[in-house]
Amino acid sequence: MESMMTLRASPSTAAPLHRLPSRRAAVSVRASAGASEPDLSVRVNGLKMPNPFVIGSGPPGTNYTVMKRAFDEGWGAVIAKTVSLDAEKVINVTPRYARLRADPNGATKSPIIGWQNIELISDRPLETMLNEFKQLKKEYPDRILIGSIMEEYNKAAWHELIERVEESGVDALEINFSCPHGMPERKMGAAVGQDCDLLEEVCGWINEKATVPVWAKMTPNITDITQPARVSLKSGCEGVSAINTIMSVMGINLKTLRPEPCVEGYSTPGGYSARAVHPIALAKVMQIARMMKEEFSDGQSLSAIGGVETGNAAAEFILLGADTVQVCTGVMMHGYGLVKKLCAELQDFMRQHNFSSVEDFRGSSLPYFTTHTDLVHRQQEAIKQRKAIRKGLASDKDWTGDGFIKETESMVSN
Numbered sequence: 001m002e003s004m005m006t007l008r009a010s011p012s013t014a015a016p017l018h019r020l021p022s023r024r025a026a027v028s029v030r031a032s033a034g035a036s037e038p039d040l041s042v043r044v045n046g047l048k049m050p051n052p053f054v055i056g057s058g059p060p061g062t063n064y065t066v067m068k069r070a071f072d073e074g075w076g077a078v079i080a081k082t083v084s085l086d087a088e089k090v091i092n093v094t095p096r097y098a099r100l101r102a103d104p105n106g107a108t109k110s111p112i113i114g115w116q117n118i119e120l121i122s123d124r125p126l127e128t129m130l131n132e133f134k135q136l137k138k139e140y141p142d143r144i145l146i147g148s149i150m151e152e153y154n155k156a157a158w159h160e161l162i163e164r165v166e167e168s169g170v171d172a173l174e175i176n177f178s179c180p181h182g183m184p185e186r187k188m189g190a191a192v193g194q195d196c197d198l199l200e201e202v203c204g205w206i207n208e209k210a211t212v213p214v215w216a217k218m219t220p221n222i223t224d225i226t227q228p229a230r231v232s233l234k235s236g237c238e239g240v241s242a243i244n245t246i247m248s249v250m251g252i253n254l255k256t257l258r259p260e261p262c263v264e265g266y267s268t269p270g271g272y273s274a275r276a277v278h279p280i281a282l283a284k285v286m287q288i289a290r291m292m293k294e295e296f297s298d299g300q301s302l303s304a305i306g307g308v309e310t311g312n313a314a315a316e317f318i319l320l321g322a323d324t325v326q327v328c329t330g331v332m333m334h335g336y337g338l339v340k341k342l343c344a345e346l347q348d349f350m351r352q353h354n355f356s357s358v359e360d361f362r363g364s365s366l367p368y369f370t371t372h373t374d375l376v377h378r379q380q381e382a383i384k385q386r387k388a389i390r391k392g393l394a395s396d397k398d399w400t401g402d403g404f405i406k407e408t409e410s411m412v413s414n
Helices: 064-073 126-139 155-167 196-209 226-234 275-295 311-319 329-334 338-352 372-390 404-409
Strands: 042-044 047-049 053-055 077-079 097-101 112-117 144-149 172-176 214-217 239-242 246-248 251-253 258-260 270-273 301-305 324-327
Touching (some): 064 338, 112 329, 126 144, 172 196, 196 214, 196 226, 324 329, 329 338
Parallel strands (some): 053 077, 077 144
Antiparallel strands (some): 042 047, 246 270
């Protein structure tokens, strides 16, 4: 990759509540693609990335070693695993993953289409994670590192966590309002994202303290995902991420009669991800994108998540209006080198349609969603037009020499 430099963009004049002047500071990373190659670079809330592919918060961003690997492989940005002030409250169990295979008999060679986890946020001390953030920013000063944070229902705790994480040098914050399991009794994760009144209050606390761009991560475990997305953006967040995992029970072992993943004979519902959730994620992202297009115009961003293992899957999200595409489970199954395949496949798609940049096609498919009633009307009109064409010429004066044969055919009965 070519040498990179840091730029600063001036904040928008129509700033959300409590945004500080440095909120939209821009970090620039220049793409190295040749002039004839489609340009994958994107600019999101002032952050310039060499490509739209972002490591999603989870195991692929759990420590310095793996995040460094992600940067070395060429990921556009890395979102670290979610941290909180007191890691001692976090106790993970093993096994904590379960897989769903395409073959109904669960053959070991059958493709994995679904993945479930009952994993909690980072169990490493906050100070350890912050030191690793600092080290990463020291070694990769122009690469985009995003801190994922989650706290209890406590304004002072949120403010302390934001201050400490920002001091480590992260370029942005993603707020975990969406973890479907783990400590909901403390008003953490999806317990906040599913309660718009609570979400509005907590977003207010966050945005009066944060000085870097803030993304609110949405839960799909809600009837109308546009409601919390709207609240987050109106409360000052620069962007939203969607979707987090879907609450699920992966299955029952028909030999032992125990649920999976099985821990000492027992289990608990967890978060579902991988290819099987992609259609659901597309629908949720489409709904958020339409709402944002209709109601917001201040450069708010959308980061799409859900079952991305190919460049074509990423292209679908971008066609719906996503600025970036996050991958977590895909990395766990295919490794960090997956980004090279994603970039190559996305560029292939762009060449097929003569797109020179991601912005050329971002949101292009969004206008083609409508209501069922409108579909009925459109089809009725199309049938009328086809029938009119089959009736042929209205009068003899419409005959032409050049189109004589087609004009004749238009009036022949099958």
